[in-house]
Amino acid sequence: MTAPRKKRREAFLLGNEAVVEGALAAGCTFYAGYPITPSTEIMECMAKRLPHVPDGAFIQMEDEIASMGAVIGASLAGRKAMTATSGPGFSLMQEQIGYAAMTETPLVLVNVMRGGASTGLPTSPGQGDVQQARWGAHGDHPIIVLSATDVPECVEMTVAAFNFAEKYRSPVILLLDEITAHTREKIELPEPGDFEVFSRLTPTMPPEWYKPYEETMRGVPPMPPIGSGYRFHVTGLSHDPLGFPTSRPEEVRSLTERQFRKIDRFFEDIQIVEHVDTADAEVVVIAYGCVARSARLAVKQAREAGVRAGLLVLKTLYPFPRRHVEPMLRNCRLAVVPELNMGQLSREVKRVNEGYTTVRTINRIDGQIITPSQILKEIA
Amino acid sequence: MAEITQLIHQYLRHNKKFPLVFCPGCGHGIVLGSLVRSVHALGLAKDDVVIVAGIGCSGRIAAYVDFNTVHTTHGRALTVATGIKMANPKLTVIAVMGDGDAFSIGGNHLIHAARRNIGVTALVLNNFIYGMTGGQCSSTTPEGAYSHTCPQGQLESAFDIVELTRAAGAAGVSRGTVYHVKELDALMAEAISRPGFNLVEALTPCFTQYGRGNGFKSAVEMFKWLKSSCLSVERYEKLEDRTGKLPIGTFVRRDVDGLETRWANMRQALAAKKGGAA
Amino acid sequence: MTGAPKDKAPAKPKSATAKAVNGKMANGNGNGNGNGQTLARYEIRLSGLGGQGILTMGKLLGQALAIGHGYYVTQTQSYGPEARGGASRADLVVSSEPISYPKTEYLDLLVALSQEAAASYYSYLKPRGALLIDADLVRQSPSSVALALPFTRLAREKVGVPQATNVVALGAVAYLLPFARIEAMRKSLKESLPEKICDANIKALNLGYQEAKKRLGEPIALPDPGEDDVQAARMDLTEIMTED
Structure with a gap:
């Protein structure tokens, strides 16, 4: 037994409510959004909480495009800002995701995935936005995409999302699904000091020396809040180190390359995975979100039935954690990728596979979760 | 002249390449000058002024002025401006947009910004045309006018910007032109000073994309047209025959708090209630 | 052991007091004879119509x-687009161990407050699972061994608040579950409900508990946790062999 510690406050919360706890623990003070099922509780909870948070601001915008615009504005003004959406709302946000990536504006976007294309299945789970999260905005741009499997993880991954956004000056998308968002579980409410919280670096040089998009050691230039004396230009056009539009090939190239490099160089920090019984596994299940929970039970049952099964839970989806996936593919005779779509993350697994092993997919698109027995069938 | 030079040095960016990208005869440079003069007249610190621009010719204005400048996506300037103002109400936030920007693709944002009266000044440069993409009709192109996307003449009617914004609830609505420069300076200074959402429509000719296709022989002729057809709203009201005439001046003056102020007041009331209860 | 490598120690459930079946204090990983406190995986479905407070x-x-x-608990829900009148259900999985799969598969307890719910969900009950129904609203019970109380009538007549039907039923559930404690239920109620409706709801909870104690016999006996799990795994594997 460990020494008795102070009794912590516990709460029985929805995944969506846990996201809010995580966001506030990470220092979020700004929320703009537009209600949409099944993400709405995030917004409602923020509307209740932010008026009591020091400097907290909340606004319900006229649509999801506007929500992202307001979040970008708030972030440029120095706030840790977020929005949340689902389904069609996520499609509307793509334009501004691209703008945030291009202008290197930190923000967190929680997308609670529902079923189907278009209006689809508003109250059912899906995982059909994985590729959209990576490539939804036009043009080459880096992005960080995270996911969470259960309610306590909703807190942890939201904190991680804010930390990555601030550290790498990038929009970060947290992909949840309707089940994770609408499951209630007990969490310990975060308290100050529970998490390491990172805030964007601000410039230390005098304003006249500051170049907002200059190459730095980390590839991430410091970012002052608007109104702090550093007057500079922000644009979604390809820009030079001063932020002014340019079409000079060498300037355009170096901008895009730096934007990719600033993420690529820190895979170790960004790529979060969880290994469950993978050390001696001959069969591996690669899963994320609510499906990872089914996989956990399936792998346990398979072990009990004598199959050396393991589970790799991907909590970072992009940049795709190749260095975790590839060794699994080399060492296992079978890899199974269950997801609530027609095969989106499995494309990445197959891309990395290069003939090492057999990759089998389980795809479910009827608005129901993939059950443990469905997975067990494929691995036993 | 010395005063102009001083303003140039004080408010335009030294590290930005001039001349402006605008075509000869374009009115946008005059609006830029008006913007600088009104900020100067109000004695605002450059660090406290944020210009948020959209896409189009008007959007390029932001890059030249030495304020905090944000060049956003097409139609979304007001959304970003809203976020900035809510995040830091001490800043003076001016959204510079074109007619396509503000009333076509960004029309929804505009009416909602007016309805919620966020403390932002919207400066709309109305040239009746999409200039940067090469002359297509916008939602302010007059009925019957020609453009590349209405080569047989515009069949749709144009938005009356003033009436639209008035109906949406804006605190202030005004219209000026690049011919009536002194008046435009004053309208802008007034709009920037008034709490809540204020819109200034600046009529600015586009000879290249609009004038040439619609019977104007030169840019000068377009300025003359502004001179002859625009008159103060007070005089306009007294006219018997208003055909071909356009009123300029301030149309709406409402006394409201900006949303950012109402938000701050609500927080204060909450804190007081909490303090009282404890 | 799949062992979710989370640094939280599995919470140790406290002993149920008065109504513990064998009266023994649960002492963590006892002798493996399932003394009513260590739960492998217990699945509950609460069902009825939208507006019943499910x-x-x-x-x-x-x-x-x-x-x-x-305990570790996952509560999931299913609801239609209607705010009122559609089918509504809340599912709970309760366990002493971290819960992997959050949804219910085979129910240990089904509470049905409408005829439709009883009929639709009865087939998800385990062979020895318990069915608790509203005696008035479920006219045709799908099982002859259903436990029935007139929750809606009790709420209307004895509490005077028809909207408290769900809490009367909750009181009965608190009695029937051998690992639940009524005091903890009361506390949960007090913490979650607005003050002005709290008293009526506490009354409803106590009423449901007392009525169940008076009229439904002993609390539900728990299945042996160890056996169930293995059986489930075996069941699944048999299924594969036959299907392939």
């Missing part, structure tokens, strides 16, 4: 079991 009931029960008792 989701609130699920939240109250889950909160009491998760925070008051220290």
Whole structure:
């Protein structure tokens, strides 16, 4: 037994409510959004909480495009800002995701995935936005995409999302699904000091020396809040180190390359995975979100039935954690990728596979979760 | 002249390449000058002024002025401006947009910004045309006018910007032109000073994309047209025959708090209630 | 052991007091004879119509079991687009171990407050699972061994608040579940409900508990945890062999 510690406050919360706890623990003070099922509780909870948070601001915008615009504005003004959406709302946000990536504006976007294309299945789970999260905005741009499997993880991954956004000056998308968002579980409410919280670096040089998009050691230039004396230009056009539009090939190239490099160089920090019984596994299940929970039970049952099964839970989806996936593919005779779509993350697994092993997919698109027995069938 | 030079040095960016990208005869440079003069007249610190621009010719204005400048996506300037103002109400936030920007693709944002009266000044440069993409009709192109996307003449009617914004609830609505420069300076200074959402429509000719296709022989002729057809709203009201005439001046003056102020007041009331209860 | 490598020690559920079947204190990993406190995986479905407070009931029960008792609980829900009148259900999985699969598969307890719910969900009950129904609203019970109480009538006549039907039923559930404690339920209620409706709801909870004690016999006996799990795994594997 460990020494008795102070009794912590516990709460029985929805995944969506846990996201809010995580966001506030990470220092979020700004929320703009537009209600949409099944993400709405995030917004409602923020509307209740932010008026009591020091400097907290909340606004319900006229649509999801506007929500992202307001979040970008708030972030440029120095706030840790977020929005949340689902389904069609996520499609509307793509334009501004691209703008945030291009202008290197930190923000967190929680997308609670529902079923189907278009209006689809508003109250059912899906995982059909994985590729959209990576490539939804036009043009080459880096992005960080995270996911969470259960309610306590909703807190942890939201904190991680804010930390990555601030550290790498990038929009970060947290992909949840309707089940994770609408499951209630007990969490310990975060308290100050529970998490390491990172805030964007601000410039230390005098304003006249500051170049907002200059190459730095980390590839991430410091970012002052608007109104702090550093007057500079922000644009979604390809820009030079001063932020002014340019079409000079060498300037355009170096901008895009730096934007990719600033993420690529820190895979170790960004790529979060969880290994469950993978050390001696001959069969591996690669899963994320609510499906990872089914996989956990399936792998346990398979072990009990004598199959050396393991589970790799991907909590970072992009940049795709190749260095975790590839060794699994080399060492296992079978890899199974269950997801609530027609095969989106499995494309990445197959891309990395290069003939090492057999990759089998389980795809479910009827608005129901993939059950443990469905997975067990494929691995036993 | 010395005063102009001083303003140039004080408010335009030294590290930005001039001349402006605008075509000869374009009115946008005059609006830029008006913007600088009104900020100067109000004695605002450059660090406290944020210009948020959209896409189009008007959007390029932001890059030249030495304020905090944000060049956003097409139609979304007001959304970003809203976020900035809510995040830091001490800043003076001016959204510079074109007619396509503000009333076509960004029309929804505009009416909602007016309805919620966020403390932002919207400066709309109305040239009746999409200039940067090469002359297509916008939602302010007059009925019957020609453009590349209405080569047989515009069949749709144009938005009356003033009436639209008035109906949406804006605190202030005004219209000026690049011919009536002194008046435009004053309208802008007034709009920037008034709490809540204020819109200034600046009529600015586009000879290249609009004038040439619609019977104007030169840019000068377009300025003359502004001179002859625009008159103060007070005089306009007294006219018997208003055909071909356009009123300029301030149309709406409402006394409201900006949303950012109402938000701050609500927080204060909450804190007081909490303090009282404890 | 799949062992979710989370640094939280599995919460140790406190002993149920008065009504513990064998009266023994649960002492963590006892002798493996399932003394009514260590739960492998216990699945509950609360079901009825939108507007009956099913989701609130699920939240109250889950909160009491998760925070008051220290079990691992996942509560999921299913609802139609209608705010009122459509089918509504809340599912809970309760366990002493971290829960992997959050949804229910085979129910240990089904509470049905409408005819439709009883008919639709009865087939999800385990062979020895318990069915608790509203005696008035479920006219045709799908099982002859259903436990029945007139929750809606009790709420209307004895509490005077028809909207408290769900809490009367919650009281009965608190009695029937051998690992639940009524005090923890009361606490969950007090913490979650607005003050002005709290008294009526506490009354409803106590009423449901007392009525169940008077009229439904002994609390539900728990299945042997160890055996169930292995059986489930075997069941699944047999299924594969036949299907392939």
